Amino acid sequence: MPLKFSITHHQTGFLSPFDGFKPTQVDVEIRRDPLTGDRSRILSYRLRSLGKLDHSEYLERDKQRPCPFCPENLEKMAARFLPQEIPEGLLRRGEAVGFPNVFPYESHNAVLRLTKAHHLRPSQFTPRQLADGFLLAAEAFRRLTPKALYASVNWNYMMPAGGGQVHPHFQIVASGRPTRFQGRLIRRARVFAKREGREMMDAYLEHEKTEGSRWVGQVGPVAWLAPFAPRAIYDLMALSPAGKSLLELTPQQALGLARGMRRVVSFLEARGVSAYNMALHTSLQPGAGLPFMLRIVSRVHIPPMGVDEINYFEKLHDETVCFLSPEEMAQDLKTMWRD
Template sequence: MSIQFIKTLNESTFLDPMNNFAPKTVVSEIRYDPLTGQISRIFPFRKFILHRHDWTPFVEESKQKFCPFCPGILDKATPKFPVNIAPEGRIRMGNATVIPNLNPYEKYASLVVMSSQHYIPMEEIDVNLIANSFRAGLNYLQRVIATDPEEARYLSIGWNYMPYAGGSLIHPHLQVLAGKEPSNYDKQLIRASENYLTKHKSNYWTDLINSEINNGDRYVGQTGQVHWLCAFAPRHIGDVMGILPGKQTIVDITDDDLNDLAAGLCKVIRYYNQNNIVSFNAALFFTSNENKGFAIHVRIVGRFTIFPLVGSDITHMQIMHDDPWTVLLPETIAQELKKAF
């Protein structure tokens, strides 16, 4: 096992106007992702407070506008798949409906309308909603692979919950993509996992689970076969991973796995809600058979606004430098989140 958790501490000194301009030293951290080496910055945001945001006015306003995903409108306003992918036009599984994306940013792009309900508050998100929606997205991906395996080699399922996370519509939905090339971050994960396997003759993700269990600082718990931990080098606030060791492709995922993944996500989402993290991004990562050393995992990060109603939690550090940052220690979040598991 060769997992290393490396961080550096930086001390910044200034003359404090709140204390007669006496010298004051503040410590920030730079952490290095154990797999990719990507840096993450953790700094003490002055008087940082997560504000509770009431979505009610925004939701009520959205109900007065056109929503293509609502009952009675979806079948008239959304596109259908070509017959080689879905002869029935749209894919329906339980309460979820899979439709083509009108604005595709990959060769194969679809949306999973998770429910007929226009707005689902965080406290009402449940295991069945998530598991069934993932199941519907995987069904679409399996059809695409069967139709065009060469152009559908790299797959992803993502979730933008509410506007702070980039959700363009209130109505809950997932983004499902398949294409010939992985995203930049996916490519980094795949290559680094393969390199780790070649160098250490072991699977990084399994080693990571064991390392985090042994040190106990960030390991949160388990739902079925899925292990949950807070990321050592978080990509954003409340960065939590659920790892399914020993599995890497969508063929490997079982119904039990989907339920286990959904159960853990529900616990994290409840924690977010209790701590005024009122929006989030999530992604389910998997790869193909030829990419060895990988493990299926889901990753979820909270999203917020720095100031009430205005501002963004994304800055030039992420957009221009690809340096993730957060204001809360993963170890602090892990200790609180353990109670939920």
């Protein structure tokens, strides 16, 4: 069995208060992801509408303090790179500006401000702005961390996703050691290649394209699809064939990646997702073995009580409880899969 898409079903029964206390059977579906080894539980009842995207609470609170990433403050308030690393102090490409993270959590950790505008709704980002962010990240890795093996380009979009600033910005991380998630992906890809004599990512893409229910489409250098075992209610990923690195993307290919990403975040906005996390994982050296994967997950509060989609199961058991099947979500996204 080259790739195992494992689903187990458990039945549970009770006397239902919704149906005159008649005996009722409910199906619990547990999935294990063939790429990551993640485990998710898909609940069979439907997700209610999340309502409309509303950032007014954060924009109101944000008026109390100056924004360090706005054009009039950036030169005064953002950190600068050491002259021996980046003599010009800041990295620039289009509207994107790169500078060191003043609250670092890795030896190579920088912030990339994406836009001149202080606040944008997801659908307002242009592919060019996102592509410049990816290309500036690649330049930062090339110039700042020529010896690092693994990297990620990350995004906390808005406060419920852990964003510390309203102003759109990526955070980039490079290291000689993979993160725990990256390490698992590398190990699984190595074991698969040794056992099957071919690359895991190539086999996965081939399977998913043929199977079709989670496949969304190819844009530029990547394919977009829903992971078999999601890490969030809305979880989407872009994959490229094995051996690809962010550092190899031409400006045209980066624009293709950004174009797909814009479609995905516009879809999230249309479904009321007002906050999300993104991580793009990439090897920085040939043979480092980290497959290229870009992942975007929702960080929603479910109405009417504003219940956080992250609960004890995810936080303390490393498993996700998901209210929407990835197949249903992929079909929904396909209905608006155009620029």
